[in-house]
Amino acid sequence: MNSMVVLPLVLPLFGAFLLPIIMRASVGVGLWVGPAILLYGCWILGNQWISGTAMPFSLAIGGFAPPMGINLYVDSLALLFALAVQLLGLIFWPFKLDPETARRQALMLLLVAASTGLALSGDLFNLYVFYELVAVATFGLISASSTGSAYAATIRYLILSGIGSVLTLLGIALIYSQTGTLNLAHLAQLAPEQLNNKLGLTAFLSILIGVGVKAELFPVNTWVPEVYATAASRVSAFLAGLVSKLALLIILRLLVLIFHQQEAIQVMLFLGILGVVSGELAAWRAKDMRRMLAFSSIGQLGMIFIALSIPDQAGLLAVLALSFHHLLVKSGLFMLADGWGGAIENLRGAAKRSPLAAIVFILFSLSLIGMPPLPGFWAKFTLITELAAQTSPLYLIGLAVFLLATVIEAAYLFRLAALLYRPVSEEKPIDTIPKPAGVSLVSASLFGVGLLAAALFITPVGELLNHVAGQAANAELYIDTVLAGTGGGR
């Protein structure tokens, strides 16, 4: 049933509101509320995916047909992301038990609900509301580790995020002042006449910079290293793996549906290139595992922005491949960093202490660099062929930077891998070498297994992603689906 798709968005909110009460009545019951809701969400979305013959479809909230009301737009891309949100929410569930458990779990549920909303919503302002909810929920989750440096990182993030929100809102207001509507499909209809001008370009750039705060876009990503180095690894993994991709999804939809100006694409390509350069170089110099991962994540997101500047089906395929690859790998690496956080030097000889963790780390590194049998190679290869096919010189610069970044990536990842296998110094007992905790190692291995499975079934996975990209790149399909009056209810 199509109308059930709203439940994975609403039930986590419901659970979050009630969780403090349930927890006060019975902790034992309360602990199961969140995971149960997320499991149910996975089940609904999974069912929808399997029986997804009628996709894409639009679901009118409140029964008001768009553009008057708000609608959810469910195509395979949205569904895939929504499913990933619920799954990762489950994997990164903050199960730690202390007096603040109820609050932390409620915030996590809110984060999951808002992320699902970002994946599904088909209304520009509704996207903004969920974007804000993501921001506020993450402020809480980051500062939950209650250390001074976490508070400092949160403040920085709060300020940047506030600037981003204001810019996004400015962009949305400009769009509304020009067109008088906020529905994405309706906007897509009006855009060629009313937004194909300087004002439209300004609106897009404001939104790009504003949303770019979460997508780790080049000039507005200074919060990334501090936050990822101080927040709990599970929160960092969720933010780096998923929330950044959801912010990208907003920009992707805007590019496909509304903004087709050449200048908009060039600015994005330029910022992407700068992001790759700055992120990878900073990662190379980083002395701390989590910081290294954070900077490398900035670089990876820059690559995805480069891919996004080719907004046809082939470009979107590269975006999707890189996004989902980064999602798997970076989540797994952050889970490893759960025990391996802190200075890189301390990790000398860690392979002896925890051989499995070292092997998983090397697997992720190889895929991140793009070693042939692993999915990372395939993702990067898609982008390289696309870039090489473009004629504009800026794309070729992008290609050169991309290849250079791969070399730098290999340098710092292998440096760490070599360190892991370095013999332990005599005076240092082996027990003092850090080791990822059991649960984190299991989750990391889970991502590793997912990566290997993707490598084995690379052909069907590639076809699937190609199909998803084709659907997402089809603006007419979006407009027809939403405005042809498929709203639920009357």
Place this chain on the structure above:
Amino acid sequence: MRNLTGLLFAGGLGFMLLSIASGLDFGAPPMLVGEAIQSVAPQETGATNIVTSVVLGYRGIDTLGELSILFAAAAAAGLVLGRRHTTAGTLTEGGFVLRYGGAMLFPLLMTIGFYIIFHGHLTPGGGFQGGVILAAAFFLPLLARPGARLHHGMLSMIEGFAGSSFILIGLVALAEGEAFLQPMLIQDTLGQLVSAGTLPLLYLAVGLKVGAELAGLLSHLAQTESEA
């Protein structure tokens, strides 16, 4: 260097905004969706206050999002402030006028708050505005008597049940085969107190939630403040 880049950014942003503003034609906004809603809202939702029909009907899920943002902010503040408690009586009590004035204002503020909530679908106002007044009603005595304490368990109970009933009303519509958050029970009594179907119920939930949340947050802040 850092100041210079900041100045450059601010200057650039100002220039951009000015040039945008000069390009906008004021006074003639395209009211595409706005006009469409204005012409059908009273019939479709039964609320004479069109703002309410937009807030709770056409864009109901935005309101749910806003409620969640408020809840997230309160929960995050609670996480940061922790569970510290004030030592009662460290602050001087307010004077006679403040104490009894506060006590006398309490019922008046409650009345006005609920009035604004219950008439949200008829006149300007509604759950958010009324809820803030309710919060003020509970917070005022706290200012007059710093030793007094709000019952936090009770507040979070109200907050949770009010928020979840907003969603429950939406889910009931879903279970009835309608869309989520679809207004139901629309009577033919436009302009009367009992009209607009489920919208006043939604506004009551919003009002109680906002009131409980703000009161809890304010008292939390006040207590932590007095400790430092």
